Amino acid sequence: MTDLSRVIDDPAVWAPIDRIVGTLYKVLPELFAPDCNRRLEAAPQRLWPED
Numbered sequence: 001m002t003d004l005s006r007v008i009d010d011p012a013v014w015a016p017i018d019r020i021v022g023t024l025y026k027v028l029p030e031l032f033a034p035d036c037n038r039r040l041e042a043a044p045q046r047l048w049p050e051d
Contacts, residue, residue, distance in 0.1 A: 008014070025032055030039070 004017075008017070030036065033039070
């Protein structure tokens with residue numbers, strides 16, 4: 001059981017969620033990369049470099 005399955009217990013909701021996740025996995029595989037947390041933490045420095 002995932003954290004999301006504790007919140008959403010209606011099986012009819014899971015098909016669209018699975019489809020969305022599958023699409024994201026194909027289009028944005030970096031979201032599922034093992035170093036995703038490190039990359040997210042480093043993002044502000046890439047967007048707003050310190051002077």
